[in-house]
Amino acid sequence: MRIRPGSGLPDLDRVLGGIRGGDNVVWKVDGIASYRPFVAAFARHVEQSGDRVIYFRFARHEPVLEPGPGVIVHETHPEPGFESFITEIHRCIKEHGPGGCYVFDSLSDLSSTCYSDRMIGNFFRLTCPFLRSLDTIAFFAMYRYFHSYHAAQPIAQTTQILIDVYSYQESIYVQPSKVEGRRSPFMFMLHHWANGTFVPVKSSAHIAKVIGSSEWPGLASASYRMIGVWDKTFMRAESVVDAVRDGTMSPEYEVEMFAEVLRLAVSTDEHIVPLVERYLTLPDVIHIWKRMIGTGMIGGKSVGMLLARAILCKHDPKWKELLEPHDSFYIGSDVFYTFLVANDCWWERQRQKDPQAFMDGNDEVRAKILTGDFPDYIVARFLDMLDYFGQAPIIVRSSSLLEDNFGNAFSGKYDSVFCANQGTREERLSDFLDAVRRIYASTISDDALSYRELRGVLDRDEQMALLVQRVSGKPYGRLFYPQLAGVAYSFNPYAWSREIVAEAGMLRLVFGLGTRAVDRSDDDYTRVVPLNAPRLRPDSSADDRRRHSQRKVDVIDLERNEFTQMHFLDVVAEATELDVDLFASRDAELARSLRDQGKDDRNARVLALDKVLAETDFVAVMSEMLQTIRDAYGTHVDVEFTANFDPTWGFSIHLLQCRPLQVQSDARTAEARKEGLSPAPEIDDDRVIMRSHGGVI
Numbered sequence: 001m002r003i004r005p006g007s008g009l010p011d012l013d014r015v016l017g018g019i020r021g022g023d024n025v026v027w028k029v030d031g032i033a034s035y036r037p038f039v040a041a042f043a044r045h046v047e048q049s050g051d052r053v054i055y056f057r058f059a060r061h062e063p064v065l066e067p068g069p070g071v072i073v074h075e076t077h078p079e080p081g082f083e084s085f086i087t088e089i090h091r092c093i094k095e096h097g098p099g100g101c102y103v104f105d106s107l108s109d110l111s112s113t114c115y116s117d118r119m120i121g122n123f124f125r126l127t128c129p130f131l132r133s134l135d136t137i138a139f140f141a142m143y144r145y146f147h148s149y150h151a152a153q154p155i156a157q158t159t160q161i162l163i164d165v166y167s168y169q170e171s172i173y174v175q176p177s178k179v180e181g182r183r184s185p186f187m188f189m190l191h192h193w194a195n196g197t198f199v200p201v202k203s204s205a206h207i208a209k210v211i212g213s214s215e216w217p218g219l220a221s222a223s224y225r226m227i228g229v230w231d232k233t234f235m236r237a238e239s240v241v242d243a244v245r246d247g248t249m250s251p252e253y254e255v256e257m258f259a260e261v262l263r264l265a266v267s268t269d270e271h272i273v274p275l276v277e278r279y280l281t282l283p284d285v286i287h288i289w290k291r292m293i294g295t296g297m298i299g300g301k302s303v304g305m306l307l308a309r310a311i312l313c314k315h316d317p318k319w320k321e322l323l324e325p326h327d328s329f330y331i332g333s334d335v336f337y338t339f340l341v342a343n344d345c346w347w348e349r350q351r352q353k354d355p356q357a358f359m360d361g362n363d364e365v366r367a368k369i370l371t372g373d374f375p376d377y378i379v380a381r382f383l384d385m386l387d388y389f390g391q392a393p394i395i396v397r398s399s400s401l402l403e404d405n406f407g408n409a410f411s412g413k414y415d416s417v418f419c420a421n422q423g424t425r426e427e428r429l430s431d432f433l434d435a436v437r438r439i440y441a442s443t444i445s446d447d448a449l450s451y452r453e454l455r456g457v458l459d460r461d462e463q464m465a466l467l468v469q470r471v472s473g474k475p476y477g478r479l480f481y482p483q484l485a486g487v488a489y490s491f492n493p494y495a496w497s498r499e500i501v502a503e504a505g506m507l508r509l510v511f512g513l514g515t516r517a518v519d520r521s522d523d524d525y526t527r528v529v530p531l532n533a534p535r536l537r538p539d540s541s542a543d544d545r546r547r548h549s550q551r552k553v554d555v556i557d558l559e560r561n562e563f564t565q566m567h568f569l570d571v572v573a574e575a576t577e578l579d580v581d582l583f584a585s586r587d588a589e590l591a592r593s594l595r596d597q598g599k600d601d602r603n604a605r606v607l608a609l610d611k612v613l614a615e616t617d618f619v620a621v622m623s624e625m626l627q628t629i630r631d632a633y634g635t636h637v638d639v640e641f642t643a644n645f646d647p648t649w650g651f652s653i654h655l656l657q658c659r660p661l662q663v664q665s666d667a668r669t670a671e672a673r674k675e676g677l678s679p680a681p682e683i684d685d686d687r688v689i690m691r692s693h694g695g696v697i
Helices: 010-016 036-048 082-096 107-112 117-133 149-158 204-211 220-224 229-246 251-265 272-279 282-290 300-315 333-342 346-351 362-370 376-389 425-442 446-454 542-547 568-573 588-596 610-615 618-633 667-674
Strands: 024-029 053-057 071-075 101-106 137-143 161-168 171-179 191-194 197-200 329-331 394-400 416-419 464-470 474-476 479-481 484-489 506-511 527-530 552-557 562-567 637-646 650-660
Touching: 010 171, 010 197, 024 117, 024 149, 036 053, 036 101, 036 137, 053 082, 082 117, 101 107, 107 117, 107 137, 107 149, 117 137, 117 149, 137 149, 161 204, 171 376, 204 464, 204 650, 229 251, 229 282, 251 272, 251 282, 272 300, 272 618, 282 300, 300 394, 300 464, 300 618, 300 650, 333 346, 333 425, 333 464, 362 425, 376 425, 394 425, 416 425, 425 464, 484 618, 506 552, 542 588, 552 568, 562 568, 610 618, 618 637, 618 650
Parallel strands: 024 137, 024 161, 053 071, 053 101, 101 137
Antiparallel strands: 161 171, 171 191, 191 197, 329 464, 394 416, 394 464, 474 479, 479 552, 484 506, 484 637, 506 527, 552 562, 637 650
């Protein structure tokens, strides 16, 4: 008797686009308890359909099903050997015939009995197609992060459906990473299982907390690489940490090991290394290694982000709650050089160190980079990373060796690329590879090379590492964006009023993605906020405030799979879950104008951000953040960030980047700072030709 297709959980079937005859479903779990609820629902569904589940019992863990009217338990024993074990299972499947329903114990338990990872992979590659040929439905489990590449990859490639299951704060979450032959805009998102429904988790902070609840061992394809000196050094570092923790090795060895791996992956910059040694630990650097693709350095932007977070959390534990958790990946700088060599671009790049010829032939080299190929083992790790993120939007950011260091900011010289990360696995990979190529090509842009020549670093080793981050925010309808983003400066150079204290710092704020605050490329405006006087504005009238307010918003369009800009009023029209009043003020004059034109005045708002600044602790928190990082660095800093607000838990800040801010001053400036004043010059009235009040020139 053939059953009705399905998992026994109708809402999960909706998420997956249905479970069909011929599907093998692999559940990646932290423990067998997370597998049982799905198996139980499947068994009930099969029994109600008038059929029975065959349960292959071979593991040492507790049974996932008990024998009953709807369950046949078939005990098999792997100890006599692989051939007899798989032959027995296949004989049983063949006897039952087409259309059967099967549940297997955890495949991971075979590792603790007698089988290597390679043989577990072989078992699945033989069994899965056999079941599929008989139009069956079968459930398997494997422990997440337990197996090497030799087991995990064959299983992922062969199965039809692959689902991660997370248990977090007594709730169950699922994130499909493969659903063959089916697609939807939300299929590969993290879903919360509650009251029989599977609800997509929209908040980037919530997603990072759930997925981060499983200890991270590294990408599955990490063991695909040949283990060389670089990786062996980090493996030795892991052993040192374990030995010091167990008391079998002196802590001095951990200090020596930390100094060694620090210079392998993090930094050799004489200004940065002391800071890193003070605020990061050997386990921190090992964690970086486990989230790296390729070898080499992680680059200045990654170091700045990690260091700023560590400074805050060491200063006060409250920052662990205030900061949105990050689950970034780092593409090592050696991948860049390998790419250049493999695509015959090396010698052209060397020519660009010549001050007399550094601009020659750049168009041809960029064209070669934009169509270049990556080694297969690197592509395999890129795919693993994309499976981890699912359909969450990501940003690929430049993080070169010289970038964001003391004296060389490289601000805006290299590209960063948003990936909406929608579509099939192959489409998402193609978009990601294009993003990496585009950033690599930006290293030889005329702007970047001119900046290097100007700063006297044209001949310096400038490898391009990459930082891959989950985009902060959540979807509002088809649009994805954070509520606020911007740049925070610990020193305010825009002192348009004597009330402004330059040393208090400033914010440049926008609604939506922070690209509009970082790289102003049109005639739109940002909100400039002096942190000692946040309500102060350079605008002198209501008309000026309306004219100088932000109108365009940068967003990710999930339906079109692209980064785009829209008018603020069009964005909020789709944001039914957004507390618009927190960010935009009602504009009576605009409402009157719309009514006079016969138009709807409900969205007659100006994006002023007044309520955020006046009625939340946001300004105080940002001020404390800047002061803490500045004091640790011993110099002024600028920080890129996003912020998201929620009526139940307040707000969180996602710290994206931190770098030293170069500030030059004279004696008069220093004296004015002592007095807490902005250093405005004193000029006799009879010598004044023109005096301005307000706006920044």
